Amino acid sequence: MTAEVRRDQQSIQSVTDGVLLEVRNLKKYFPIKTGLLQKTTGYIRAVDGISFYVKKGETLGIVGESGCGKSTAGRTIIRLYEPTEGQIIFKGKDISRLPENRLRQQIRRDIQMIFQDPYASLNPRKTVEKVLKEPLKTHRYFKVKSEYQDRVDELLTLVGLDPSYKNRYPHEFSGGQRQRIGIARALALNPDLIIADEAVSALDVSIQAQIINLLHDLQARFQLTYLFISHDLSVVRHISDRVVVLYLGRLMEWAAKEDLFNQPLHPYTQALLSAVPVIRRKGEQIRERIVLQGDLPSPADPPTGCVFHTRCPMAMDFCRKQVPHPKAYRPGHFVACHLYD
Amino acid sequence: MVVNLLEVKNLKTYFFTGKKVLPAVDSVNFTIHKGETVALVGESGCGKSITSLSIIQLVPQPGGKIVEGEIIFDGVDLTKLSEKALCQIRGKEISMIFQEPMTSLNPVLTVGEQIIEVLVYHQKMDRKAARKKAAELLELVGFPRAESVLDEYPHRLSGGMRQRVMIAMAVSCQPKLLIADEPTTALDVTIQAQILELLKDLTKKLDMSILLITHDLGVVSEMAERVIVMYAGQVVEEAPIEALLNYPLHPYTDGLIQSVPGISGHTERLASIPGNVPTPDRYPSGCRFAPRCKKAFDRCFKEAPELTDHGDQRRVRCFLYEMGDDTP
Numbered sequence: 001m002t003a004e005v006r007r008d009q010q011s012i013q014s015v016t017d018g019v020l021l022e023v024r025n026l027k028k029y030f031p032i033k034t035g036l037l038q039k040t041t042g043y044i045r046a047v048d049g050i051s052f053y054v055k056k057g058e059t060l061g062i063v064g065e066s067g068c069g070k071s072t073a074g075r076t077i078i079r080l081y082e083p084t085e086g087q088i089i090f091k092g093k094d095i096s097r098l099p100e101n102r103l104r105q106q107i108r109r110d111i112q113m114i115f116q117d118p119y120a121s122l123n124p125r126k127t128v129e130k131v132l133k134e135p136l137k138t139h140r141y142f143k144v145k146s147e148y149q150d151r152v153d154e155l156l157t158l159v160g161l162d163p164s165y166k167n168r169y170p171h172e173f174s175g176g177q178r179q180r181i182g183i184a185r186a187l188a189l190n191p192d193l194i195i196a197d198e199a200v201s202a203l204d205v206s207i208q209a210q211i212i213n214l215l216h217d218l219q220a221r222f223q224l225t226y227l228f229i230s231h232d233l234s235v236v237r238h239i240s241d242r243v244v245v246l247y248l249g250r251l252m253e254w255a256a257k258e259d260l261f262n263q264p265l266h267p268y269t270q271a272l273l274s275a276v277p278v279i280r281r282k283g284e285q286i287r288e289r290i291v292l293q294g295d296l297p298s299p300a301d302p303p304t305g306c307v308f309h310t311r312c313p314m315a316m317d318f319c320r321k322q323v324p325h326p327k328a329y330r331p332g333h334f335v336a337c338h339l340y341d
Numbered sequence: 342m343v344v345n346l347l348e349v350k351n352l353k354t355y356f357f358t359g360k361k362v363l364p365a366v367d368s369v370n371f372t373i374h375k376g377e378t379v380a381l382v383g384e385s386g387c388g389k390s391i392t393s394l395s396i397i398q399l400v401p402q403p404g405g406k407i408v409e410g411e412i413i414f415d416g417v418d419l420t421k422l423s424e425k426a427l428c429q430i431r432g433k434e435i436s437m438i439f440q441e442p443m444t445s446l447n448p449v450l451t452v453g454e455q456i457i458e459v460l461v462y463h464q465k466m467d468r469k470a471a472r473k474k475a476a477e478l479l480e481l482v483g484f485p486r487a488e489s490v491l492d493e494y495p496h497r498l499s500g501g502m503r504q505r506v507m508i509a510m511a512v513s514c515q516p517k518l519l520i521a522d523e524p525t526t527a528l529d530v531t532i533q534a535q536i537l538e539l540l541k542d543l544t545k546k547l548d549m550s551i552l553l554i555t556h557d558l559g560v561v562s563e564m565a566e567r568v569i570v571m572y573a574g575q576v577v578e579e580a581p582i583e584a585l586l587n588y589p590l591h592p593y594t595d596g597l598i599q600s601v602p603g604i605s606g607h608t609e610r611l612a613s614i615p616g617n618v619p620t621p622d623r624y625p626s627g628c629r630f631a632p633r634c635k636k637a638f639d640r641c642f643k644e645a646p647e648l649t650d651h652g653d654q655r656r657v658r659c660f661l662y663e664m665g666d667d668t669p
Contacts, residue, residue, distance in 0.1 A: 065529035066500075174617045175385075204384035204556065209600035209613035216610070231529065234559075238602035238611065275534035277559030279586055279601060291538055292531045295499045 020225050021077070021193055022053040026086035028069075028076045032300060044300050046072040048249035049086070051326070054242075056192070059219065059226040061240030061257070063233060063272070067296050069249040070229045074195045077227070078111050079103055091192070109139050112186035116198035118178035122170040128156070128181055129166040135188045155184040160214060176207035183214065187222075195227045200235060212239060233276050237261055242332075245269050248299055248307040251326055255333040265335040267314045306338065314339060345413075346517055346550050347373040347396070352410035354388075354395045356621070363621035365391045365405075367574040370648065373518065378544060378551040380565035380582075382558065382597075384618050388574040389554050393520050396552075397435055398427055415517065433463040436511040440523040442503035446495040452479075452506050453491030456513060463514045478509040481546075483539060501532035508539065515547055522554045537563060558601055562586060567654070570594050573619055573629040576648055580655040590657040593630045628660070636661060 029043040047069040054060040062070045075081050077088055079095065088096040095107050115121040122131055132152045135141075142148055153163040159180040170178055179199065186194050196215070200208045212235065218224060230236050236243060243260045245253045245268065253266040264270045271290040292311045297303055303310050309319040319338055326334040327341075354366040366388045373379045381389045394400050396412055398419055412419040414435065419427065431437075439445045447455055453475055460471040472491065479487035482505040495503055504524065511519055521540065525533040537560065544551055553564055561568055561582065568585045570578040570593065578591040589595040599612035616633040619625060625632055631641040640660055648658040 065531060176617060204618065205558075205600045206384060206596060206614035207617070209602075209611035210615075212602070213610050213613055233530070234602040271531060275530040277533070277537070277557065277563045279558050279562045279598065289534060289538075291534050295501060295532070296529075 018055045018057075019053045020056040020091065021227070022051075022087075022089040023073075023077065024051050024087040024089065025049050026051070026073065026076060026088065027084045028072050028081055029084045042300055045249050045302060046299060047076060048302070050244075050246065050249070050251045052244050052251065052254055054193070054225055054227060056225055057219070057223045058241045059228055059239055061236035061243040062227065062229045062246060063231065063236050063243060064246035065231060065272075065296060067248070067299060068246040069299075070231075070246050071197055072249075073246070074113070074197050074227060074229050078113055078195055079107070109135075109189040110191050111193045111195065112189065112191040114179075114182050114186050114194060114196045114199045116201050118175060118182045118202070119170070121182055122178060124170055127167050127169055128152075131170070131181065132156075132166070132185055132188055135185060139189060141189065151188070155188055158187065158218070159184045174207075175203055176210060179203060179211055180214065183211075183218070187218065190222070191224070193225045193227065195229070197229045198231070199228070201230060201232060208235070215239065233273065234278075245272070248297065248302055250307050251334075251336060252308065253333075253335045253337075254326065255335075259330075259333050265329055265333070265340060266308075266337050267312050267339070268308050271313075306336075344375045345372050346375045346377075346415060347552075348411070348413040349392070349396065350411040350413065352392065352395055352412065353408045354391050354400055355406060355408050356401075356404045357406065358404055361622055364574055364624070365621055366395060369410075369571070369574075369576055371569050371576060371579060373550050373552060375517075376544070376548050376550055377567065378553060378565050380553045380555060380561040380568045381571060382555060382561055382568055383571035384556060384597075386573075386618055386620065387571040389571050390522055392571070393437070393522055393552060393554050396520065397431055397437060398422075399431075429463075432459055432511075432516075433514040434516055435518045435520065436514070436516040437520040437522065438504070438507045438511050438524050440526050442500070442507045442527075443495060445507060446503060448495055451492050451494055452498070456491075456506075456510050459510055459513050474513070475509075478513055479506070481512075481543075482506075482509045483535070499532075500528055501535060504528065504532075504536055505539070508536075508543070512543055512547060512549070516549055518550045518552065520552045520554070523556070524553070525560060526555070526557070533560075540564070558586070558598060570597070573624055574621060575629065575658060576656070577630065577658045578656065579648075581653070584653065584655060590651065590655065590662055591630075591659050592634045592636050592661075596633075596635075628658075 028047040031040040032042040034041045064070045156163045253269045271292045274290045306319040309315040324336045326336040352369045356363040383389045456475040457471040460466045476487045578594045596614040628641040631637040
């Protein structure tokens with residue numbers, strides 16, 4: 001580890017008051033297996049050394065394009081995938097190597113997940129009541145049977161559904177209602193952290209707005225912390241307090257929402273923001289668009305140096321050789337780019 | 342001078358399933374002028390894709406049927422044409438690109454063969470000339486090493502590249518109309534930006550009209566000159582793009598625009614439309630938007646409003662604007 005990296009990690013750690021989750025140098029590699037003997041011939045570097053933290057009650061948005069590792073990061077944090085390297089510190093404890101049984105007792109109820117496709121993430125053969133009771137029963141949440149019943153009613157009311165719907169099956173609901181059920185299930189065990197992986201991406205815009213508002217209300221009411229993973233920059237801008245931008249498994253930029261959207265530093269963030277088609281209202285100027293050339297390189301064989309140099313309009317010779325590490329450009333605004341060395 | 346390229350008149354496409362009749366598209370009227378980009382906007386299930394499939398007479402079978410209406414393309418009513426005549430129009434005069442290019446490309450044929458097939462069929466070219474033309478087309482849509490891409494299979498290409506191949510095939514015969522059904526929805530934003538630039542560029546170069554079908558008002562704002570908003574199988578509003586985005590008339594259009602979280606950043610609550618989009622078997626009587634409408638009054642629940650002219654190329658289906666009264 002270079003002296004520089006160490007200093008940066010210290011600067012990250014120096015502001016750790018009220019931090020609920022911290023990720024340090026997290027890596028997740030997937031082996032590429034080929035041939036009859038399934039020999040490992042290489043690795044997909046889905047997440048390649050990212051560090052960030054989330055404070056309690058805050059929403060951290062994670063954005064990036066497909067293949068940037070944002071979903072893998074979310075799933076590794078909740079330990080659906082085993083991290084290859086790095087630490088996941090949740091409530092002050094490193095959970096990255098915790099064995100499964102202790103994980104279940106301590107962590108799984110405190111971290112919950114909401115998925116993109118509510119059609120796929122609800123069991124079609126279970127009624128809503130069963131779906132919502134399942135996590136409660138697994139964790140033996142209550143002692144008295146009737147309490148389970150009351151909790152189901154309470155959860156449905158919380159997410160804006162009529163408790164009388166509990167005997168219905170998932171297919172009887174619309175997409176937005178199903179996502180509400182997914183949210184109710186995530187809330188069942190009173191979690192501290194909710195990881196929402198593209199939670200509103202499959203919904204129509206009028207329904208999407210309803211769900212975003214619901215997430216806002218629930219956060220205020222239960223002091224929830226969100227890790228909001230999305231490719232949709234407008235939604236992330238709306239919901240997040242801070243935002244992390246990933247590209248090819250690496251952290252490009254990490255800043256408070258206002259800083260990131262008003263003054264993006266990294267050339268990738270700048271291009272990403274300029275690419276979003278927006279509704280132009282009267283008098284608004286046409287923004288200059290940075291159209292990136294080419295496609296995302298393969299994460300099995302990432303470019304040397306800065307992973308973005310192959311598409312970067314500002315790339316210098318130096319960028320091909322030296323990997324840039326995230327550095328604080330100003331307090332709380334980190335950027336991994338040699339332009340700001 | 343404005344020349345009408347496509348006129349859709351009173352189009353009704355219904356689906357017949359068992360005893361139920363589902364009016365997926367219900368009396369839709371609109372026109373597209375030569376060289377113009379028109380967007381058809383609406384949420385899932387509003388009938389926008391079925392409208393576009395009706396235009397090229399490819400309504401999903403069995404069950405789907407155009408029960409009424411005319412589709413006049415370049416002076417000819419497509420609903421009256423034989424299958425053979427339609428084959429001469431599809432892919433040549435009107436072509437279409439879809440959301441997911443992988444499902445529309447043949448996985449066992451090379452990219453080159455698929456483009457050559459179109460050229461041989463419609464332009465009666467010989468294979469050698471067609472191959473040369475195919476390489477030119479791939480260059481046109483932005484492939485730097487076009488020759489080598491000809492021999493690639495679709496699975497070797499990325500999503501953005503596949504969509505470029507689809508576009509190359511679609512414009513291979515210089516169509517007069519390109520129907521683009523959610524062409525960038527499956528793509529990442531930086532790739533979406535590339536494809537939108539390409540489509541804009543091609544409309545100028547080839548002088549073609551685009552019917553852009555999308556749910557993304559941002560894309561509409563960047564691409565279209567006119568917008569048609571559909572809700573529950575009907576056109577509820579039609580207007581030039583600027584007018585629509587700045588002064589939407591129909592409460593649904595207004596709600597749709599307000600629901601989009603702005604990239605320009607406001608943190609207050611999003612204005613959402615309560616309730617859900619009704620399914621075709623449960624369309625309410627009266628105005629179909631009334632149960633979700635904030636401004637609905639008694640009449641909205643009893644009578645169905647007509648699509649009425651509102652001047653300045655605008656049309657709206659709402660009682661609030663009847664009889665020239667434009668102050669809701």
